[in-house]
Amino acid sequence: MEALVAMAIGLLTAAGVYLTLRPRSFDVILGLSFLSYAVNLFLFASGRLAPGKLPIIDPGASGYTDPLPQALVLTAIVISFGMTAVLVMMGLGAYLRTQSDSTDDKDAE
């Protein structure tokens, strides 16, 4: 279980880093989405992996999983979702204005 989650996080991060370093804004946006998935899984795992346990108090529960990382992930998901939307709009605006979706800084200097 731990190995599977760790590998999934590693794979998502690797894909995210690779795509984020690409010079096109579409790839970069995909890469950032992968990175945010990786981070969400990672945050989830930071409270220890406890399958089949409840995060809320229940008299019949045999044990609990840490509820705080779930709250953190929820916040992180909302923020990364909003950020992705902003970035898509800005990337689209820049592309429509300049007919270029390059994210390199070559013309700025």
Add this chain to the structure above:
Amino acid sequence: MIPDLVTPIVLPAATAAVMLLIGRNNLALQRGLSLVSVLGLTGLWVALALQTLPRAEALGNWPAPFGIVLVADGLSVLMLGLVAGLAGIVLLHVLATGTDRLGASFHPLFQFQLMGLNGAFLTGDAFTLFVFFEVLLIASYGLVVHGGGAARLLAGVRYVVTNLVGSTLFLIGLGVVYAVTGTLNMADLAAKVAALPAGDAGLIRVAAVMLLLVFAVKAALVPLQVWLPATYAESPAPVAALFAVMTKVGAYAALRFGTLIFPPGTPATGTLYADLLLPAGLVTLGVGAVGMLGAQGINRTAAYAAITSTGTLFIALSGFTPLATSAGLYYLIHSTLAVAALFLIADLVTRAGGRSGAVAVLFFATAIGVAGMPPLSGFLGKLLILQARWDFAAVVWPVVLTTSLLTIVALARLGSDLFWKSATADRPATASLIAPVLILSALVALTIWAGPMTDTLTLLARDLHAPAPYLATVKALQ
């Protein structure tokens, strides 16, 4: 009246919401509300500064390590004052020059930016710090591209991407911190990290460096400064002036984490922050000064000036001694104001009468402040830093003095380039000169009252490096 600690966050947020609800197309109403909000923030700052500090407050009355706490100590209140003061001056400039007419929703974004800044300075919880970073970043994304234009949008996209990667790193760092210590409350973290068994030291060091990287992105510390020049140079100049305080958020966070959670005496992390920040600060200062020499135009020069100020600031902060911290805080106030003034003048230069004598005089005075020449406070700030970093004088002194010379050369060349021309008949609008004059008066005041100011900052720095009252205040909320 004792203001609730949440009011400096709620006031701008509520103002922005009201603007969007009832004043979407009413610029006069938005301007009025913006002014009221900034005046209110200044009043709240005065009320807070008169209180006995530190003060803490549990949001929703959840007990301390589990719920979110807001803490106002000397450093938070100092930064709140800087935000309120700079926001007021920038707002006056915006009203005088009509920057807010260039596009929709300037004032709501401005207020959300203030909300994020105030929240970041007041929070006593590491995850809430992340949330407020995001709030101020989202607002800044809007402000960067305010007014539109291709160059601005392209610079904006790069800025957003850099900061999104930074936010991702922040979350990973917080995840590691939580996995190791089981808490995200800063005061609780301080106790847990100090008592960490040796086996967990590796993980917490990784987390500490990741968090430092995030703060370095925000503060534009080498090698993570690449986003700043294009972003600041392409943003509307008054927005860039407000952003002068945004790079200081990174410095604030590094100082807060480096004194409260990872102080040099911690067995697990040791002098990690000091060891990393000193070389980074020195290189940043060098890169900024060379960038100023090579920059085309006043906006880009001002952007590199922001980088030099970050470098100098981190040279001071990396000392992690009360003396070095107080010197750094003095320079922080000075450099925020000086860089903001340079951006406001960059805005004046593009307007009618921008090449006139009045603007040239303002530029000259600001350049003295930015370069750190006598008689303005930059000189005192640099002197205090040189004195405080006597322990590394062999590297700090040559770098600071050489880069000061480079800065002077760059600003002198820029000044002759801009103003060494035959006189023009048109004059700048008097109203547009008010904001730069106000900032320069603040610099003069900072110079004249340098004695009492450094005394206050020394007390503040001493409290930062002996955080027992801070920890006790948060603990009392349990």
